[in-house]
Amino acid sequence: MIWYVSIGLAVLLALSVPVGAALFILGFGLDAFFSPMPLMRGLGQMVYSSSDSFLLIAIPLFVLLGEILVRAGIAERTYATLDTWFSWLPGGLVHANIGTATMFSATSGSSVATAATVATVAMPQARKQGYDQRLFAGAIAAGGALGILLPPSINLIVYGFLTQTSVPQLFMAGIVPGLLMALGFMIITAILCSIKPEWGGPSRSFTWAERMAGLPHLIPVLMVFAIIIGSIYTGWATPTEAAAIGVVMALGIAAFYGAVTWTNMRAALLGTIRTTSMVMFVIVGAYFLNFALGATGLNRALSGFLEGLGLGPYGMLLMIVLMYILLGFFIETLALMIATIPIVVPIVIGLGFDKVWFGILLIVLIEMALITPPVGLNLYVVQGARKEGRLSDVMLGAIPFVFVMLVMVGLLIAFPSIALLFAPA
């Protein structure tokens, strides 16, 4: 049965069946071949209860918030400001890429959206100022990946929903690792560009007057972040309520910059529905498969099998980490995450690890998958915005940042408190 599920999933995905449909079909197969009771009778109710959710509506709301801010030109203004603050460092503008991606991650729940936004703003600058584009583009792909670790995060909402973990706790747990990783990205950039100045570009200095003049442009993003996180942390609002407040604030900001036009709003709403439906199709499929796996006892069989290997908790954890790194090379990340949660998380919990902590570890692994070839969505997105050169440039440029992520995985395992500091159980 374990083989049926793993091989079945691999075959369906290789056939390029949409991931959501593949998960449903696996569930149908479990019912037909392995289940002692007819699971299909639960199909309607399962699908309904996974769609009718006050928690999941946070997903379209956070997507909408990001869509509105993009159209308000927030990214351009943030980028110009961070350029004046960071461009004196070895590596110059590369730091502004990382900084802008970090700021944008704090209002966006999606890594792909973050990478796409920053790439559109930053890549023309790389051309204009004669940067070596490899590290430059790699930094955008990696910085964009932070979108799902720094709250708000669509992936953390999905993880919380599927594993019944508190989303506020997950959000809080993502902050320190997210900021540490951003810092790590900047440090490795500075080190590399000190050794090989030609990998970066010209360092430029700005006057303090220029730097201060840009600061007001950072206020909107910081304010949205502070209110979303503050209201969730103090328990004043649920993630969904915080998202709705964020949407209203984003609208206010867009209005301030004169960006509330019919064309913009129409595009923002359509983009939101498209992304939401794409994500939800996979979630609903995973929810049904989750139910089918539980009902046929596969979860227990798998846990028993793994315990029988006698690897011990950390040996098992290492296997799981390696499996994600390996699968991450080939499988689209949201699909990877959602399809494996029903199988992997019960095992990890059974080994005695913390659910919130594992959520964060999983997200870092997923981020790595986003920037490792051959299938790394952020690499494609950045290349798409570059409109020149080869994809392999972006892949090469991302390698130093993959290294930082690996270090983060090690740190999280060695010091779980990095994630759990602000998220007491």
Place this chain on the structure above:
Amino acid sequence: MTGSDRLASRVMTLVNGLRTANRWIALLCGMVLVGAVVLIIIEVLGRQFPALHLGGADELSGYIMAAIATWGFSYALVERAHVRIDLVHARLPVGGRAVMDVIAMASVLLVAILVASYAYDVLAKSVARGSRSNTPLGIPLWMPQIIWFGGWVWLTLTSGLLLAATVILSLLRRWDMVEQIASIPVETGEVQ
């Protein structure tokens, strides 16, 4: 114009009509989502100003989520936005890609038919029992459920028509049209 040209262009007209219809539906879904924002904000404000207190925003937002996600499935389908893995797909010649596109579309149709038929049972049970939500609002459950069920029926219809179109155009060897309807878009910055 040969007979097959005429057939191909008729198929494309139908698909374009389907696209337009789904775009309007998606826009409507977006506006309903904005309605949810308003409801939630009133609820939040209602905690400070009891005069504004209505209650039930969480329940209604859940229904809205079920409605917009389900009706949006078809929009994502015509926009080719559903996640597919192109590891093998990208390495095949056009004909092979078209076969995979047909399989992918057929799999969505299969799922839509099965879910829609079992969704009907859920709806029928709610109607037969006169079930109401177990909340102060006490909403008859058939109301949100019929909208949700409709979304799955609409997905059945949309994926069925797209499957027929993909098969016909593949048989006519109009690979460019097959690609426009059912293939995996090349990743660009416009994905999301």
